[in-house]
Amino acid sequence: MSIVAQTIDLNHVYPGGVNALKNINLTLEKGVRVAIVGQNGSGKTTLSKHFNGLLRPTSGKILINGTDVATKKTGELASLVGYVFQNPNYQLFSNTVKDEIEFGLKNMNLKAEEIRERLIETVDFFDLRKIAKKQPLTFSSGVRKLVALASVYAMRPPILFLDEPTTGQDHPGKEKIGQMILKMSQEGHTIVVITHDMNFVMRFAERVIVMAEGEIVKDASPREIFCDSVTMEKAHLNPPQVFSLARRLNSFGIPLDTSNPNEMAEAIAQRRATSLE
Ligand SMILES: Nc1ncnc2c1ncn2[C@@H]1O[C@H](COP(=O)(O)OP(=O)(O)OP(=O)(O)O)[C@@H](O)[C@H]1O
Ligand SMILES: [Mg+2]
Helix, strand or coil: CCEEEEEEEEEEECCCCCEEEEEEEEEEECCCEEEEECCCCCCHHHHHCCCCCCCCCCEEEEEECCEEHHHCCHHHHHHHEEEECCCHHHCCCCCCHHHHHHHHHHHCCCCHHHHHHHHHHHHHHCCCHHHCCCCHHHCCHHHHHHHHHHHHHHHCCCEEEEECCCCCCCHHHHHHHHHHHHHHHHCCCEEEEECCCHHHHHHHCCEEEEEECCEEEEEECHHHHHCCHHHHHHCCCCCCHHHHHHHHHHHHCCCCCCCCHHHHHHHHHHHHHHHHC
């Protein structure tokens, strides 16, 4: 698979001296669904902000499609790498949801017809029709986040970073964000999600990057990460409950990588059938 983004020996020290990233070497392939996890302050946001030039490296570099981001113009970079902030208020400034979604599309110099089509598809996908003419800042933080996500979704950047998209979301909101991730990755977009929600990671990511104290401590599939108790403890993370249950039942023959209730039920049934033989 082709590499769309890469960091080479990336370090970031904030003014004041916090060494937030330590020698990060990372590649992102086209169309992949990646989750970045790690406890508060481990460097997730700092890392992701380097890909679209919101932060500059203290040393090392970032390549997008093989070119150093330091040599790219801000506008060009913004069209390649989308970013949805942890706090949606930083992103919303239009008078209506419709204007908010159209704003980015107009900046892309698309034809009026194309803007209209994308607007309609986006409003329908996120179920925003009823509130399309309302002012985004009057909504709850969860809905504001969905509007921020919708405006970036409409623009379809090749690479997209979502910083904690599921905070403040109810179940349907989370599902919608998951569907957005699946759809965009099927279309070939690379999606990186920063999240504390391990169930969401299990369902919608195919690769997980675990960060602790500014370093990548593991980079593997969700299944591999969640049954690696050493890494989980090192990063102060709890796996989805089914993995904890599998660990407790491992001595009874339940595999450590049992990753959902169906697999657990099958493993128990199989165990029971074997014990009756
Ligand atoms: N603007 C800043 N100035 C100085 N230090 C900062 C700044 N932003 C973050 N830091 C520090 O850098 C480190 C990494 O922070 P970062 O925000 O990247 O972590 P995070 O993994 O995104 O955490 P969270 O899960 O809380 O969002 C922390 O020690 C944090 O205090
Ligand atoms: Mg953060």
